[in-house]
Amino acid sequence: MSDALLKAEGLAKAYPAPGSLFTKQRKVLAVDGVSISVRRGETVGLVGESGCGKSTLGRMLLGLEKPDAGRVIFDNDVMPPGNTRAWRRLRARIQLVYQDPLGALDRRLSIAEQVAEPLGIHGIGEPERRMAQAATLLARVGLSQQHGARLPHELSGGQRQRTVLARALATSPELLVCDEPVSALDVSIQAQVINLFAEIQQQFGLAMVFISHDLRAVRQISRRVAVMYLGRIVEEGTTDDILQAPLHPYTRALVSAVPNVRKPRTRRMSVAGDPPNPAERPAGCDFHPRCPLAVPACRNLRPLLLNIAGGLRKVACHLVAENEPRQAARAQ
Numbered sequence: 001m002s003d004a005l006l007k008a009e010g011l012a013k014a015y016p017a018p019g020s021l022f023t024k025q026r027k028v029l030a031v032d033g034v035s036i037s038v039r040r041g042e043t044v045g046l047v048g049e050s051g052c053g054k055s056t057l058g059r060m061l062l063g064l065e066k067p068d069a070g071r072v073i074f075d076n077d078v079m080p081p082g083n084t085r086a087w088r089r090l091r092a093r094i095q096l097v098y099q100d101p102l103g104a105l106d107r108r109l110s111i112a113e114q115v116a117e118p119l120g121i122h123g124i125g126e127p128e129r130r131m132a133q134a135a136t137l138l139a140r141v142g143l144s145q146q147h148g149a150r151l152p153h154e155l156s157g158g159q160r161q162r163t164v165l166a167r168a169l170a171t172s173p174e175l176l177v178c179d180e181p182v183s184a185l186d187v188s189i190q191a192q193v194i195n196l197f198a199e200i201q202q203q204f205g206l207a208m209v210f211i212s213h214d215l216r217a218v219r220q221i222s223r224r225v226a227v228m229y230l231g232r233i234v235e236e237g238t239t240d241d242i243l244q245a246p247l248h249p250y251t252r253a254l255v256s257a258v259p260n261v262r263k264p265r266t267r268r269m270s271v272a273g274d275p276p277n278p279a280e281r282p283a284g285c286d287f288h289p290r291c292p293l294a295v296p297a298c299r300n301l302r303p304l305l306l307n308i309a310g311g312l313r314k315v316a317c318h319l320v321a322e323n324e325p326r327q328a329a330r331a332q
């Protein structure tokens, strides 16, 4: 028996490259061999630039996207195929919080009706009690009965995201997958909403996968962080370790961009250029065209994701493997 609530093993997903839909000659590997686990009550941050595959990974964790390879295990059972009865039952235990709350809500239904809706879908509670349960959930995320009577467009962005969270909590899930939940919000209220997610996570003992391009958002809520680059995890560790001593050059660049978290002993590093086209993945290390520390081997040999520090940390970089050869062992 594993102590992981959610475990992904070797997930991969490819799409036809633009322009090759009919010829089927080229594929874009959106996610390539990603393994990750989340323990009960734990929040894991998934961070990386736009297009790195983190949202595709999130959708596979939920069973909304079928992996080409690998599998997802939830509570020690392999996740059933999407859209089956068994999968729909499981969805009450795993909920998604979307990036765009307005797009996630029905513009014609009141806020309270939409929060009550999952209770009806999953047959939870007495029908006549569901609106009262919705009011309780709304209060838990800081919204009043007056908010509940309104339509989505009558609320602010932050209030809409609180609504989406209340709706996700309706089925008492054990895991929330939050896909860029604050990126559409005004910067001034992002911190408030992240704090709310953290409070809810602790109060309900939820496990959470928190997906964001912004390491500042991820560090506020996550106990562990996985950094993705071009569909692969390049570094994983506790949030403190990642922020205080990032090992992969890409992680170091991400941490460099976050104010007030760097230790003086860590050299400042920036990353030049845009991510390469996933349809034309470079040979060797995916990051070598942008890496200021690249050595000749980086152009030919792809670094494996290795366990270091007794398995508490994972890094895919030749330089780290060279510096810590005795500690390094291939990650599963």
Ligand code: SF4
Pocket (backbone or CB within 6 Å): 248, 249, 250, 285, 286, 287, 288, 289, 291, 292, 293, 294, 295, 298, 303, 316, 317, 318, 319
């Ligand atoms: Fe940079 Fe080479 Fe490490 Fe890749 S393997 S991150 S190119 S040093």
